[in-house]
Amino acid sequence: MQLRDYLPFWAKLDGSQQDRLNRAALYCTAKRGTILHNGSQDCVGVLVLTDGRMRTYTLSGEGREVTLYRLFERDMCVFSASCVMRGVTFDVTIAAESDVSFFQIPSDLFRELMRESAVVANYVNELIATRMSDVMWLLDQVMYRRMDARVAAALLEEAELEQSEQLKLTHEELARHLGSAREVITRMLKYLQSEGLVSLGRGAVCLLDEAGLRRLAGDSLR
């Protein structure tokens, strides 16, 4: 497992920069459910995912969650190095959604590289802009989309991530993902069941009519 294979800007770095990265980067693994980063007090460094899936979410004052975006193999996470990112005043939490392995680049080194290299700085630019686009999409969803469409879209998204129409998913988990209350989600799932789109079991949702869910989801599908 070589860091060089996971950084798209590697070839644009000079020998000293490559050297410092190789000497400082850690290669880590963590179990499903591990909290990898928790709020802006935390500055664990830049994470480069080599295997598995991470979920980035925020917490409201009352502890309600909403998923902002997910990270997959080869994705880089810069908000885990929030101390490096000037202008960031929000807190996110990053959790391993499956067993994960990743490189961890220390914040100080990454700050140095951003200062020295316009290529690295511009790469980070694009990354932040992409994450901001995810948040803008979510804002649009929350403000203007109906909850039934959002639940349908979330179920289709989960089915694609898990490559299965049998989802191990509690109403509580779905509520956390969508930033809603469990009661709201339960009501919505029962409605989808009554329409013959899903069937509900204990801690499980089975997709019965993907085309129907897709129609309902409409613009809420990414």
Add this chain to the structure above:
Amino acid sequence: MQLRDYLPFWAKLDGSQQDRLNRAALYCTAKRGTILHNGSQDCVGVLVLTDGRMRTYTLSGEGREVTLYRLFERDMCVFSASCVMRGVTFDVTIAAESDVSFFQIPSDLFRELMRESAVVANYVNELIATRMSDVMWLLDQVMYRRMDARVAAALLEEAELEQSEQLKLTHEELARHLGSAREVITRMLKYLQSEGLVSLGRGAVCLLDEAGLRRLAGDSLR
């Protein structure tokens, strides 16, 4: 009016870069209400505000607006050069909220400077992170705050911007600002009036009890 006085990274640019900026930047003025940038098709360049106030907002599919953030003197707007910003997949509209004057730096030149200079790229980084922080704040508001607190906070914000407790503001305008429906805002303003916090006139809202509004706004005040 010198561009050099408005760019914090000016001293870190080399002679050629300063020269290209001086030769390419336009100095423009526009009347209150002018749409300065409209969606991602538009790439008018980077704007550096020297006087007045701009409002950045998004439009839902159905044409409902919500204010993302405002720009004041010395603020730089990079989303008006959206073609330069890789990773940006959302559209914003930027309108002059008062008569404004600003420098306009062509997108192509700005892209060159970002490529050449880590200082410029990192400045843009910070800028995008700040805007993303604004949007995260808004997301939190929309998801978790009560509309009465949001209206109270918006009225206090307007009063501060206008330096007056007599606001010329229609229910329609306030609804657009908050991404809500006019009927919802009207109901909320009537509630605030019944509580003795404001008085309502035709196209006007007068703040009667700032401390009371402040208590109601709570965490919704930025």
